[in-house]
Amino acid sequence: MLNTLHEPQSVLNLWFPHTGHQKSMESHGAFWEERMQGGMDATIIANFAEMTLAAATGHLDHWADTPRGRLALLIVLDQFPRSLWRDTPAAFAQDIKATRLALDGIRNGDFDTLAPWEQVFFHIAISHCEGPDHLERMDALEPVMERTILGLPAVLAPLGDRFRAQHQSVRSIIERFGRHPHRNPILGRHSTPEEEAYIATGDFPHVRKDPIKA
16 A cells, blocks of 8 residues: 555655745755755655656556646656666666646646746656657747746846756757657766767766756
8 A cells, every 4th residue: 555645745755845045045056956866765765766657657646636746746757767766777767758747737827836946857757868859859848948048036037047048958958859869878878979978978967066057
């Protein structure tokens, strides 16, 4: 039986704590670094493994019936597997489902009810997901990202240009390769010589030390 503590709010309490992180660039930068650089791994592995598996097998799909439930499910599908199953193919196995969840939330208005730093996880899921429409999705995401930037509080306004730069960085990789080449060794995919040169740089947008910096 799924742990009764594993409800949408438990995800939101973990991922978006009421610490006032949004009140300064410094504290907000720490918020992003903790989530993007493995700082949540131990907590997710210890307390949310069962939930992550439940989401991956469709048992939490009903969470998407509300905007904040959709946000929680998106985090569990897109972010938690990257901690729980890091450096294995399973880390990316829910990307399609997460992206569909994000796209539907943008279309139905759920996205617009959320804080900017919550909305960004919709952007991340969409940019994570490989596929033949990846570049098209990145282009469609650009005006959505601008809506998020407009909603930033004044103290975080400098993030606008960083978000744009991050978006363009991911877009350029997809335009160039059609996929995220740094996943090739994990997924057992053959890398082209150009991809091998890119992988050798170690500079991948989603795993940079400070993901909110260009």
